[in-house]
Amino acid sequence: MNAAPADQIRLLEVQALDLRLSQLAHKRTSLPEHAEIDSLTNDLAQLRDLLVASQTEESDTAREQTKAEQDVDQVRQRAARNQQRLDSGAVSSPKDLESLQREIVSLAKRQGDLEDVVLEIMERRESAQERVTELTDRVAAVQAKADDATARRDVATQELDAEAATVTKDREVVAGAVPADLLKLYDKLRAQQGGVGAARLYQRRCEGCRLELNITEVNDVKAASPDTVLRCENCRRILVRTSESGL
Numbered sequence: 001m002n003a004a005p006a007d008q009i010r011l012l013e014v015q016a017l018d019l020r021l022s023q024l025a026h027k028r029t030s031l032p033e034h035a036e037i038d039s040l041t042n043d044l045a046q047l048r049d050l051l052v053a054s055q056t057e058e059s060d061t062a063r064e065q066t067k068a069e070q071d072v073d074q075v076r077q078r079a080a081r082n083q084q085r086l087d088s089g090a091v092s093s094p095k096d097l098e099s100l101q102r103e104i105v106s107l108a109k110r111q112g113d114l115e116d117v118v119l120e121i122m123e124r125r126e127s128a129q130e131r132v133t134e135l136t137d138r139v140a141a142v143q144a145k146a147d148d149a150t151a152r153r154d155v156a157t158q159e160l161d162a163e164a165a166t167v168t169k170d171r172e173v174v175a176g177a178v179p180a181d182l183l184k185l186y187d188k189l190r191a192q193q194g195g196v197g198a199a200r201l202y203q204r205r206c207e208g209c210r211l212e213l214n215i216t217e218v219n220d221v222k223a224a225s226p227d228t229v230l231r232c233e234n235c236r237r238i239l240v241r242t243s244e245s246g247l
Contacts, residue, residue: 033153058128079107209235
């Protein structure tokens with residue numbers, strides 16, 4: 001394949017722009033904010049699970065407290081009715097009086113036991129409420145950090161995308177001046193060779209594979225016409241001659 005020396009030099013410009021696009025793409029996917037957001041997102045998920053569990057516990061203890069208070073109220077009401085019957089003199093039978101008095105004593109003990117249960121439930125509910133408040137604050141704090149990291153990532157991404165758009169336009173302009181067959185070969189080699197399809201020959205060394213040409217290869221390059229598109233014998237990339245090739 002033949003191509004004017006200027007077109008071959010222009011191919012190095014295309015290569016430089018392609019390398020910059022690759023660098024920008026890598027930088028975009030490697031922004032530190034990505035890992036930060038992932039970590040914060042995981043933290044948020046765990047905290048929200050804990051928050052839901054604490055809210056459920058608080059809700060359960062609230063219902064438990066209501067039920068226990070109702071039990072206390074029922075015992076209290078029954079004890080009050082029995083006391084009222086006792087005080088009214090409506091019960092005249094000694095046996096019935098004794099039975100009523102025993103029940104009043106039993107209800108008083110039962111009421112005391114139930115009130116202790118209510119206090120225990122209230123303590124558990126208060127603890128659950130404190131946990132809910134703590135976790136709510138922690139979720140809000142982590143969410144704020146995640147929002148900040150997301151905003152920083154978006155700004156950095158927009159800047160990189162803007163530069164990539166500019167480089168892409170520049171690449172289109174430069175590549176448009178390169179002969180189609182040469183550009184096609186370059187693109188094919190670039191896909192095969194890790195993103196580098198053309199390399200400069202600098203001081204008798206291929207900048208693609210970093211290997212120095214032997215004397216036979218140097219003589220072949222010297223003998224080749226300036227229009228000849230050379231290939232590195234080692235990496236097979238397009239080898240572009242410049243004034244610094246050391247020939």
